[in-house]
Amino acid sequence: MTAAYPALRLRRTRTSAWSRALHRENQLSPDQLIWPLFVTEGRGVEEPVASLPGVSRWSVDGIVARAKEAVDLGIPCLALFPNTPVDRRSDDGREALNPENLMCRAIRAIRDACGSDIGVLTDVALDPYTTHGQDGLLDDSGYVLNDASVEALIGQSLNQAAAGADIIAPSDMMDGRVGAIRAALEQAGHTNIQIMAYAAKYASAFYGPFRDAVGSRGLLKGDKKTYQMDPANAEEALREVALDLAEGADSVMVKPGLPYLDIVRRVKERFEVPVFAYQVSGEYAMIEAAVAADAGEREGLVMETLMAFRRAGCSGVLTYHAPFAARLLNG
Template identity: 85%
Template structure:
């Protein structure tokens, strides 16, 4: 105890639960969660994803049940990802343009069942539709072609918006696609369809289980380092965000999550816009493995990591723990 401040005790406000609640700087609520869901063919189908304990692919009818569950839990938005059948994947990913593809059918079914009670965020990228597993069209050497890919992404975005998507979320990392997608949405009358740009998406080692879930891991030829960001870079992320905002993005995303909280903080402080993070499949799997090994309490690990995103500046978090976390938060 210093002589100058003999009565200062920072522990005083921590001494009781009511006081800790009153002085809490950061709040985590179900409204801050987005629930990623994987869609598969069939009816009444639930396919557990082996590398993602507790996560399944769901047929469209069961996705609707998950949507109703999300509404009841206070989760405001779902993010959809399709497990496109192998025979519908091609070098040019044209299944992405099919108005009756898995993504569009699931979107329509959710909006028909739940209306404006929940938002639907749809992924824009070609990796769930290509036979080579890349996010875009490739040349003879396997290099992903930027401008050719963007033309397909525009059509994919309009296809999803026509199906009822509330938020278009380009995850492909092609240059210039946000502005061109925004222009196309405006031209087609989709003035209120939001764009959440995967602005700072890193070429990460944490994506493996996701690729299992959408069926692209065994198909992927090469890597994605020519278009996803180098994990060593920070300033580049700020340039990516600035470019996407200037082109009309309504919000931006940092992906992965916990290993990139420094990026979240810098983006939030620099731009003062809604920033989201994706707690990706590898992060989820590590928490589940730690809990299964007795290395930590699952509930506490889930809530503490999600709170970290909010503390860093996230408006919301895409997390496979969304429903579980919402139940914990709802008491």
């Protein structure tokens, strides 16, 4: 029996490599990667992070070398996180306001070495600077104060902007901090500095290795559930994003990444703005554990997960696998 119409065969376009490339709906490029790096004190220092195989803390000179590597690989932006010495941490996180702190020295060193060839994204939260490991200031009961914390975050943002940061990324999840930081940046003449808001940051079980890397895991008192989001909530994420955009965010972030691809998709479809995801330390560690157990190939696991972010609607991804992925993409 002859069909009245040509048979539809979706496999036709999959027959050859050139055809698969021609019909590919989403593309990956080093341009879409942000490389998170951890800064520590000293010179010539590389401290491997045990819970993040292949990731190290670097002294400022090592961070500069990584910045030059990123430029060569076509990675457009670095995200910096400091491992502040214990003796410089305090209940009020005052080291965040020090123009000579680790973050500011690393920013200036990258700027001196690389000029405008690479962007520098800086984390704004107090947890790397506090003795209690919380992202803000505490009252006598241990509750994280919102408005007092926002004032401290404004000072931290201005400090990083003065050092040469390109993107201020508040990760603290205090209410109203984006608008307050935007107003302070404008008043100080930093009109071209971007804000990438951690708009939907969940109280996740995937952050453990990161806290090792910045030295806050052993210090953390309590949890962060009074300000980070409940993993059960999606509508609330859209409200958070709407507020941050209304307050002046240039882009928004969803964190963690893979467990929250539904949030990425909903944010992109609702707001049609640049959306980024952070493939966090626990996600990275799971991939590396799978590779170590011979349960999967690193190349396939990394590239498939990065493509998942793009397919969901991400403009870019913060990932510790950035240099590995960039090398693969560069051929």
